[in-house]
Amino acid sequence: MKINYGEIIAKVETFDIRFPTSLQQDGSDAIHTDPDYSVAYIVITTKSGKKGYGMTFTLGRGNNIVCCAIETLKFILENKSVDEIYQDFGGFWRKLTSEPQLRWLGPEKGVLHLAVSALISSLWDLWGRLERKPVWKLLSDMTPEFLVSLIDFRYCTDVLTKDEAIELLKKSSEGKGKRERDLLDSGYPCYTTAAGWLGYSDEKMIELCKKYMNKGFNAFKIKIGQNLESDIKRCKLIREIIGYDNVLMVDSNQIFDVQQAIDWMTELKDFNILWIEEPTSPDDILGHAKIAEALKKYGIKVASGEMICNRVVFKQFMQAKAFEYCQVDSARIGGVNELLLVYLMARKFNIKVCPHAGGVGLSEMIQHLQFWDYVSVSGTKEGRYIEYVDQQHEQFVHPAIVNNAHYFPKMSSYGFNTELTDDCVRKFAYSNGEKWQKLFNANVFPRPS
Numbered sequence: 001m002k003i004n005y006g007e008i009i010a011k012v013e014t015f016d017i018r019f020p021t022s023l024q025q026d027g028s029d030a031i032h033t034d035p036d037y038s039v040a041y042i043v044i045t046t047k048s049g050k051k052g053y054g055m056t057f058t059l060g061r062g063n064n065i066v067c068c069a070i071e072t073l074k075f076i077l078e079n080k081s082v083d084e085i086y087q088d089f090g091g092f093w094r095k096l097t098s099e100p101q102l103r104w105l106g107p108e109k110g111v112l113h114l115a116v117s118a119l120i121s122s123l124w125d126l127w128g129r130l131e132r133k134p135v136w137k138l139l140s141d142m143t144p145e146f147l148v149s150l151i152d153f154r155y156c157t158d159v160l161t162k163d164e165a166i167e168l169l170k171k172s173s174e175g176k177g178k179r180e181r182d183l184l185d186s187g188y189p190c191y192t193t194a195a196g197w198l199g200y201s202d203e204k205m206i207e208l209c210k211k212y213m214n215k216g217f218n219a220f221k222i223k224i225g226q227n228l229e230s231d232i233k234r235c236k237l238i239r240e241i242i243g244y245d246n247v248l249m250v251d252s253n254q255i256f257d258v259q260q261a262i263d264w265m266t267e268l269k270d271f272n273i274l275w276i277e278e279p280t281s282p283d284d285i286l287g288h289a290k291i292a293e294a295l296k297k298y299g300i301k302v303a304s305g306e307m308i309c310n311r312v313v314f315k316q317f318m319q320a321k322a323f324e325y326c327q328v329d330s331a332r333i334g335g336v337n338e339l340l341l342v343y344l345m346a347r348k349f350n351i352k353v354c355p356h357a358g359g360v361g362l363s364e365m366i367q368h369l370q371f372w373d374y375v376s377v378s379g380t381k382e383g384r385y386i387e388y389v390d391q392q393h394e395q396f397v398h399p400a401i402v403n404n405a406h407y408f409p410k411m412s413s414y415g416f417n418t419e420l421t422d423d424c425v426r427k428f429a430y431s432n433g434e435k436w437q438k439l440f441n442a443n444v445f446p447r448p449s
């Protein structure tokens with residue numbers, strides 16, 4: 001691929017953007033009971049004025065910490081030639097994740113990796129804009145050899161080598177054109193979590209289920225895990241509304257011990273549940289495997305990934321058959337470069353990727369990887385969905401497009417769909433944004449000291 005843009009990164013700016021979603025209990029689950037959906041938002045500007053936008057998703061108070069980490073890491077991008085970055089993006093990614101003093105805080109996990117993810121997404125957004133392509137198309141048009149050069153395979157070569165990855169991509173290249181046309185015409189299926197937040201009343205859940213059924217959705221996820229009696233009641237209620245032809249998933253957001261997850265799900269076995277998501281700690285690979293094995297007889301599968309911290313842990317989940325559905329998140333691991341490897345390993349292990357998108361900007365970003373996967377890697381949409389929640393899409397200059405329960409790519413949205421509107425930044429920047437000032441003045445939220 002020809003890389004000759006002649007751009008130098010002049011500055012990297014960071015913004016702490018928060019939305020007061022806890023007021024309506026939007027996004028609430030068994031563990032995150034008052035989430036204020038937030039993004040650590042980055043704007044990179046080149047010396048000639050070209051821009052790239054990046055972000056990672058967090059909740060409220062945690063956002064400030066990620067913004068500080070980005071500020072500390074950004075020196076690696078500033079004054080750097082973008083040609084040098086893109087010519088050896090795999091090497092640059094390793095440099096960013098292996099910074100000799102900061103690495104001690106991870107490595108490749110937690111706050112630091114969230115910061116890496118935001119920085120990397122801004123570089124992909126800039127690249128797409130420079131190439132005048134959406135990122136999924138930029139990826140799909142790369143040769144297997146070039147694409148694989150973007151990935152740091154360290155710690156994963158025991159399951160997938162560069163050469164194997166190239167072979168795998170070559171094998172999948174047959175029919176790419178046809179799949180690309182199909183994607184543009186028919187889109188990519190999604191399910192919704194928007195009706196099932198734990199803090200919603202039964203009435204609200206029912207009303208929202210009906211709304212999303214009318215919009216064409218046939219797969220619904222609800223939150224469980226605080227009270228078994230209430231979970232049974234909600235499963236009954238939702239099945240009365242959606243019937244047994246539609247798909248139901250449940251998500252417990254890591255609340256259970258291993259045996260508790262098995263026992264709890266056994267009580268819900270008659271509701272024909274496709275998956276139990278995050279039944280226990282995201283670090284407990286063998287615990288997940290035990291739950292998966294125990295629930296097999298009820299046809300309940302295990303899904304996990306939104307808090308799996310990096311490619312190494314994904315690798316082990318796959319090796320241990322600890323999940324059937326891989327729910328990688330666009331902004332928790334180290335951005336597109338690391339995501340590519342997770343998708344390639346999933347292809348090798350024949351595991352379905354149904355990515356996490358319950359947050360801000362996660363739909364906008366992950367759709368690119370899922371589109372690329374369909375066109376260039378797995379070659380199928382069978383049994384796969386992208387998550388969809390109706391949250392803050394209006395804050396984006398190019399929001400994800402969802403019609404009739406399908407995501408649709410738009411060829412003219414160049415980059416990674418990560419640019420927020422100026423209006424959004426003005427209103428929701430924490431703590432000086434207009435919206436926050438109003439909430440402090442009305443004593444709805446305490447003014448930070």
Ligand SMILES: C[C@H](O)[C@@H](O)CC(=O)C(=O)O
Nearest residue numbers: 027028029032035193358
């Ligand atoms: C705190 C978030 O809303 C979380 O509950 C999202 C999630 O688990 C999902 O979308 O899945």
Ligand SMILES: [Mg+2]
Nearest residue numbers: 251277278306
């Ligand atoms: Mg979840």
